[in-house]
Each structure stands twice: as structure tokens, then as C-alpha cells.
Amino acid sequence: MILRLGDFHFPDSAARLYPSTPGRPWVLEVGFGDGRFWPQHAQTFSEAPNYLGAELSGVSLLKAANRLRAAGISNAHLSKLPATPLLREAVPPDSLSTIVVNFPDPWPKAEHEDHRLLSAAFFRLAASRLKPGGAVLLTTDHDEYFEFACREAQLSGVIRTERGAPPDAALHTKYALKWQNLGLSAQHARFVGTEQPEVPGGTLSHYPDQDLPDQISQENTVPHAVLESLPAEFEFQGFSRQAVRGPGQEPYTVVLLDAYRSVRRDEFTVLAHVVEGELTQEVLINVTRRPGGTVLVRLGKFGGPIITPGVKAAVGALTDWLVSQGGVVRHLGY
Ligand SMILES: C[S@@+](CC[C@H](N)C(=O)[O-])C[C@H]1O[C@@H](n2cnc3c(N)ncnc32)[C@H](O)[C@@H]1O
Numbered sequence: 001m002i003l004r005l006g007d008f009h010f011p012d013s014a015a016r017l018y019p020s021t022p023g024r025p026w027v028l029e030v031g032f033g034d035g036r037f038w039p040q041h042a043q044t045f046s047e048a049p050n051y052l053g054a055e056l057s058g059v060s061l062l063k064a065a066n067r068l069r070a071a072g073i074s075n076a077h078l079s080k081l082p083a084t085p086l087l088r089e090a091v092p093p094d095s096l097s098t099i100v101v102n103f104p105d106p107w108p109k110a111e112h113e114d115h116r117l118l119s120a121a122f123f124r125l126a127a128s129r130l131k132p133g134g135a136v137l138l139t140t141d142h143d144e145y146f147e148f149a150c151r152e153a154q155l156s157g158v159i160r161t162e163r164g165a166p167p168d169a170a171l172h173t174k175y176a177l178k179w180q181n182l183g184l185s186a187q188h189a190r191f192v193g194t195e196q197p198e199v200p201g202g203t204l205s206h207y208p209d210q211d212l213p214d215q216i217s218q219e220n221t222v223p224h225a226v227l228e229s230l231p232a233e234f235e236f237q238g239f240s241r242q243a244v245r246g247p248g249q250e251p252y253t254v255v256l257l258d259a260y261r262s263v264r265r266d267e268f269t270v271l272a273h274v275v276e277g278e279l280t281q282e283v284l285i286n287v288t289r290r291p292g293g294t295v296l297v298r299l300g301k302f303g304g305p306i307i308t309p310g311v312k313a314a315v316g317a318l319t320d321w322l323v324s325q326g327g328v329v330r331h332l333g334y
Pocket of ligand 1: 084
């Protein structure tokens with residue numbers, strides 16, 4: 001099944017994601033491409049492990065979903081998501097048996113080294129999510145990337161590297177065949193977790209299912225603000241493309257892009273662009289005038305947004321802008 005980020009819990013669990021097979025080993029494949037690896041590799045087990053795949057390409061996602069369906073594999077989920085936030089936020093500590101990475105993008109230029117997946121930081125995160133004895137399996141044709149990954153694994157301080165032969169299915173992926181046709185051969189390593197460091201997740205949260213309550217209470221987790229009042233009219237000039245940069249190690253960027261008036265009620269909706277590390281979201285924030293004159297500024301449910309520090313900051317940026325237009329704050333909930 002294809003899962004969107006909003007379909008996950010943070011953290012999630014094998015019991016919820018695989019209710020029919022909760023006790024089986026759990027495998028994450030990063031960058032599964034057109035999905036050839038898992039249908040073949042799953043056959044080497046008497047019972048197919050639970051499978052989670054992360055891939056950035058939408059076309060690949062659909063091809064892989066078709067392959068899983070054709071192979072009759074039901075305990076598998078695919079997501080069009082960057083692997084790192086998915087692993088950090090949705091996968092709980094001490095839960096995966098294996099993380100598979102076949103032919104990762106090598107990013108060969110020195111100035112692009114930062115884009116490489118298998119960094120020491122990734123290995124620490126991976127080790128924290130692996131069960132004891134669990135491993136990251138890397139197969140690649142790219143010798144320099146392979147040596148880079150081995151160095152980074154050692155630098156992480158929580159990984160033991162075992163070089164060896166790749167699983168057969170890793171030699172039959174689209175990229176494996178591509179490189180074999182060019183006469184290149186693959187290298188393989190098992191990066192076994194030796195320690196489970198504490199790597200926290202928890203920056204993402206759910207958009208609760210319940211509908212808009214009349215009174216917003218402190219406990220409500222959907223980012224919002226209540227304004228005592230707001231002038232009836234104001235100019236939207238000076239509003240568009242306001243950028244806000246967040247502080248700290250995981251900075252975010254928020255851009256308020258545009259605003260749209262509702263034809264049905266006294267409300268307008270603002271489209272905001274939020275970038276946090278590898279995660280980009282376009283979210284809607286509704287500004288609704290309520291009976292009695294107060295104004296509710298609240299993250300919209302449309303599109304299943306994930307509540308992150310950046311999304312909260314987007315609600316804050318819009319609230320600040322409304323205040324600059326004469327709005328008076330009664331309550332801030334973000
Ligand atoms: C060179 S292809 C290999 C695909 C497949 N594993 C194979 O062997 O045919 C690398 C894949 O990783 C995906 N990818 C790159 N970075 C990723 C990330 N951070 N999370 C998930 N997928 C990623 C790319 O979209 C691409 O499909």
C-alpha cells in the first residue's frame with residue numbers, strides 16, 4: 001500500500017502498520033527505484049518480512065507498487081518520502097532488522113558530498129532504529145562511495161563493517177543491470193549496529209481528526225491563534241513572499257506565498273511554503289472571522305499537513321503579519 005507522510009504515526013509501530021504480521025522482522029529499503037529488489041528478495045524467506053520502502057520518485061513508486069501487487073506481497077508499504085525524516089520520525093527505536101540501500105545516488109562531485117545518504121549521522125540514526133544485530137546492507141558499483149560509506153560508518157562509532165557478497169536480488173535491480181551492462185561490478189557491505197545510540201525523533205505530529213472546535217483550548221495541538229479583532233479591510237500588498245528563517249540546528253524556511261478569499265464565508269486562506277531539511281510542505285492556513293468579532297487563524301486540514309516547527313512558524317508568521325495590519329492577539333497556540 002502507498003502511504004503518505006500523514007498516514008504515519010510519529011513514532012509508528014509494526015503492530016499498527018502490519019496488523020496481520022506484527023511479529024515478523026521489519027525491513028526498510030531506501031531508494032527502491034522501480035521496486036525489483038523486494039519481490040525477489042522476499043522469496044528467500046519462508047515468511048516475507050514486513051517491508052517499508054522510501055523513494056523520492058513518483059514514477060518509480062507506481063512501478064514498484066505494481067510489482068508488489070503482481071507478486072502478491074501484502075505486508076509491504078511504499079512511501080514517496082525522503083528516507084531520513086521517515087526513519088527518524090515514524091520508525092521507533094530498536095525495531096528494524098535490516099535497512100537496504102541498493103545503488104544509492106553517488107553524488108560524485110566533492111561539493112555535493114553533503115547529499116550522500118550514508119553519512120555518519122545517518123549511521124547513528126540507523127543504529128538507533130535497528131534491533132540488536134540488525135544491519136544496513138549497502139550494494140553499490142561506485143567504489144569511491146563505497147569507501148566513503150565505510151569511513152562514515154566507522155566515524156559513527158556505533159557500526160561494525162563486514163564486507164562480503166551482496167544478496168542475489170541486489171544484483172538484479174534496474175541499476176545493477178545498468179552497471180553490469182557497462183562492465184562494472186558491485187561492492188557490498190553489511191554495516192552492523194554495535195550500539196543503539198539515543199537519536200530522538202519527535203519533531204512531527206499528527207493533524208488531529210476532530211473538526212474545528214468552537215473554543216480553542218490550550219491543549220489543542222493544531223497550530224492556531226485567536227485575534228481579539230482585525231480591521232475589516234487591509235491591503236495584501238507587502239504580504240507575498242515573506243520569508244522567515246528558523247533558528248537552531250534544523251533551520252526551516254517559511255514563505256507566505258499567496259492568499260485566497262472564500263466565496264462562502266468571511267474567511268481567507270493563505271498558502272505557505274515550508275522547508276525543513278529534506279521535508280517540504282505546502283500548507284494552507286485559514287483566517288476566519290467568527291461571530292462576536294474574534295478571528296481564528298488556524299492551520300488547514302486540507303492535504304494532511306504534518307505539524308512541524310516550520311509549520312507552526314508559518315502560522316506564527318501569518319499571525320505576525322495580521323498584527324502588523326492592526327490585528328490584536330488574544331491567544332497564541334503554536
Ligand atoms: C541510483 S537509484 C537506485 C534505484 C534502485 N535501488 C536500483 O538499484 O535500481 C537511487 C534511488 O534512490 C532514490 N533516493 C535518493 N535519495 C533518497 C532519499 N533520501 N530517500 C529515498 N529515496 C532516495 C532516488 O530517487 C533513486 O530512485
